[in-house]
Amino acid sequence: MWTMIEDQTHTDSPTRTRTRRAILQAAVSLLSQNAAASMGEVAEAAGVARSTLHRYFPERGDLLDAVTRFAADEVKAATRRARPEDGPATDAVIRLCHESFDHWDAIIWTYWESLKRDQAECDPEDDALEARWNALIERGQAEGTIDQSLPATWIQQMMWAVLYSAWESVRQGTTRHEALTLCLATMRKVIAPRQG
Numbered sequence: 001m002w003t004m005i006e007d008q009t010h011t012d013s014p015t016r017t018r019t020r021r022a023i024l025q026a027a028v029s030l031l032s033q034n035a036a037a038s039m040g041e042v043a044e045a046a047g048v049a050r051s052t053l054h055r056y057f058p059e060r061g062d063l064l065d066a067v068t069r070f071a072a073d074e075v076k077a078a079t080r081r082a083r084p085e086d087g088p089a090t091d092a093v094i095r096l097c098h099e100s101f102d103h104w105d106a107i108i109w110t111y112w113e114s115l116k117r118d119q120a121e122c123d124p125e126d127d128a129l130e131a132r133w134n135a136l137i138e139r140g141q142a143e144g145t146i147d148q149s150l151p152a153t154w155i156q157q158m159m160w161a162v163l164y165s166a167w168e169s170v171r172q173g174t175t176r177h178e179a180l181t182l183c184l185a186t187m188r189k190v191i192a193p194r195q196g
Contacts (some may be wrong), residue, residue, distance in 0.1 A: 020056055022046050025072040027063060032071075032108040039063070068113050074106035076129070084132055089140025090191060096133065097159060097187050101180050106166045130156070137191075146191045155191060162186050 026046035030037045039060055043053040057063035078099040084092045100127075102106055137155050140146030146155070166183035170176055 017053070019048065021121060023048060023053060023056055023063075024067060026069045028071050028074075028109050031064075031067060032105040032112070035112070071106040071109040071113070074103050075110050078103045078106075079129055079132065083137040083184055089136055089143055090145045090188070092136055093140065093146070093159070093191055094184055094187060096136070098180065099165065099185055100159070100163055101166060101183055104163060107163075123129045133159075140191065144193060147193050149194060158190050159187060162190065 003038065009108040023042070023046045029044045030042055030045045034041075039053060039057075040050050042063065043050040045052065053063075057066060079096065082099045084096060086092060133156050135154040137146055137152040141148045141152070151160075162183055166179040169179045169182070174182075
């Protein structure tokens with residue numbers, strides 16, 4: 001109880017904010033690949049002592065709840081930065097892919113967490129994000145810059161498949177830059193209107 005009160009009273013400390021963020025970034029990266037990773041492994045990945053980790057998150061459940069909120073916020077912020085409403089739809093799709101690539105661990109964590117919830121617990125924000133992506137694709141189809149023969153939901157699923165392939169490529173030794181370049185080039189081909 002005291003630890004949680006202490007955490008709330010020091011939320012403005014830049015050092016505490018940086019440490020907490022470092023822990024959460026390390027945790028989402030590690031846990032998205034290995035959900036059974038221990039608190040000790042999270043502390044090591046974050047570069048902090050286990051006692052420091054426990055000051056911020058006394059129990060594993062506290063950490064998991066915080067990681068879930070952190071990952072969801074990261075995904076929402078990445079979508080905002082992609083500016084899906086601005087400019088040509090094809091450019092916005094590429095920006096969205098780029099942002100999603102940069103926040104892949106958060107996306108994976110958010111996806112796995114969404115599978116654990118039943119339909120009644122679904123976050124309306126999740127539906128809102130999916131609706132924004134579909135609206136973006138449909139706008140491109142109306143402009144004639146995105147293939148009109150493919151359903152918007154199919155294009156969105158292809159985007160996730162291409163992003164997954166890009167990250168698997170990174171795990172197998174491809175540089176992030178090369179994987180992102182291949183990812184974006186592939187997405188441009190996926191969404192390109194059919195010729196003739």
